[in-house]
Amino acid sequence: MNSSRKMWTDLISLQPQVVEGSNGISIEAKISDIAMHLLSKIPIISLETGTYDLSVIRSKLLANNKNLGNSSLSPCQVVLLQELDRWNIMCICIVRSLQLLLDSISGSIGMSDNIESVSHALYNGIVPEEWARHAPPTKMRLASWTKHLSARHEQYESWISGTGDPRTMWLGGLHVPESYLTALVQKTCQKRGWPLDRSTVYSYVTNIMEESQLPPLSKEAQNDEDGCFIRWLYLEGAGWDKEKGHLVRQDPKCLVTELPLLRVVPVERSKMKKSKNTFRTPVYTTTDRRNAAGAGMVFEADMAVVDHSSHWILQGVALLLNLSD
Numbered sequence: 001m002n003s004s005r006k007m008w009t010d011l012i013s014l015q016p017q018v019v020e021g022s023n024g025i026s027i028e029a030k031i032s033d034i035a036m037h038l039l040s041k042i043p044i045i046s047l048e049t050g051t052y053d054l055s056v057i058r059s060k061l062l063a064n065n066k067n068l069g070n071s072s073l074s075p076c077q078v079v080l081l082q083e084l085d086r087w088n089i090m091c092i093c094i095v096r097s098l099q100l101l102l103d104s105i106s107g108s109i110g111m112s113d114n115i116e117s118v119s120h121a122l123y124n125g126i127v128p129e130e131w132a133r134h135a136p137p138t139k140m141r142l143a144s145w146t147k148h149l150s151a152r153h154e155q156y157e158s159w160i161s162g163t164g165d166p167r168t169m170w171l172g173g174l175h176v177p178e179s180y181l182t183a184l185v186q187k188t189c190q191k192r193g194w195p196l197d198r199s200t201v202y203s204y205v206t207n208i209m210e211e212s213q214l215p216p217l218s219k220e221a222q223n224d225e226d227g228c229f230i231r232w233l234y235l236e237g238a239g240w241d242k243e244k245g246h247l248v249r250q251d252p253k254c255l256v257t258e259l260p261l262l263r264v265v266p267v268e269r270s271k272m273k274k275s276k277n278t279f280r281t282p283v284y285t286t287t288d289r290r291n292a293a294g295a296g297m298v299f300e301a302d303m304a305v306v307d308h309s310s311h312w313i314l315q316g317v318a319l320l321l322n323l324s325d
Contacts, residue, residue, distance in 0.1 A: 027123055028105050034122045035098045035105075041146060043153060044095050050088025051153075054081060057160060064163055075183035075190075076165040079176075084156060086175040090134040097130060136175050137285045137296065139324030148173075148322070168211045168229040168261065172321035177285070177298050181264065188226045188266035201227070202267045203301045207242055209260050227265035233283070233301075235259050237317035246304040247279065247312060256323060262301060279305045279312050283319040 043051050061077050097118050104111045114130060121128040125142045138145060152173040159166055171177035181201055189196045208214060211231060235257045239248045242260065280300040290296030301319055305312060
């Protein structure tokens with residue numbers, strides 16, 4: 001699959017540098033239109049600040065916590081500030097490179113190697129390498145990646161405007177999804193008095209597909225609830241029986257299945273029971289799964305099975321945070 005995708009990308013890069021049409025639109029005009037469209041999609045205050053003023057966000061979070069009786073940031077809120085900092089760096093990089101590209105097209109400045117690589121990437125519909133270095137790993141093309149960017153911004157906005165930590169989380173929209181799971185464990189350990197090094201996460205698949213289907217909670221129940229629900233997970237190598245709640249064989253010509261909400265709950269290792277009817281399913285960031293260095297794996301989710309776990313290992317069953325085009 002990766003070889004086919006690379007070959008297709010190489011073929012696209014060899015296409016003529018003029019858009020065929022009645023007027024024969026030049027490559028510069030097309031790239032300029034793409035750059036202007038992308039600039040309108042990137043929310044940013046300034047090139048010095050980025051999208052979010054972290055000092056303002058931090059003060060807002062502390063004020064909300066003070067109203068709830070807390071004087072410090074929760075572990076999940078610390079992760080939020082780290083995420084916003086990385087988001088700011090990425091947005092500044094994107095906007096600065098687009099502005100330099102537009103200036104070079106207009107003739108105000110010369111075309112450097114970095115600007116030229118961004119120009120070719122935009123024309124071929126792929127994410128420039130300079131942007132990808134500051135963004136979460138992805139195998140998406142530029143159009144899908146732009147939608148992904150907007151969805152990430154919406155999640156950050158909802159997180160900031162909400163009271164307390166979010167009940168559901170899209171891990172695929174985070175720069176470092178592992179840090180959020182670690183923060184969930186830290187938060188529960190602080191509340192329950194558990195030792196951090198003897199705690200982990202347990203998960204199970206619910207029968208709920210959308211966040212709007214979750215039953216409402218009172219304020220007291222929200223304070224007592226540990227963990228969160230993970231949305232937008234994709235199952236590869238197997239199917240999921242929603243009625244019986246366990247892994248099944250894939251349907252023909254169905255390579256990926258969207259999973260219902262996954263409930264993640266911090267637990268003490270000593271109280272976590274191992275079951276032969278549970279398969280520890282690896283969760284990866286992209287369809288590349290993980291590289292030779294082991295990077296790319298986020299955690300292992302517990303999924304109910306009927307067949308022996310070795311069957312699903314041979315099937316290469318895994319969960320993905322993000323799909324490729």
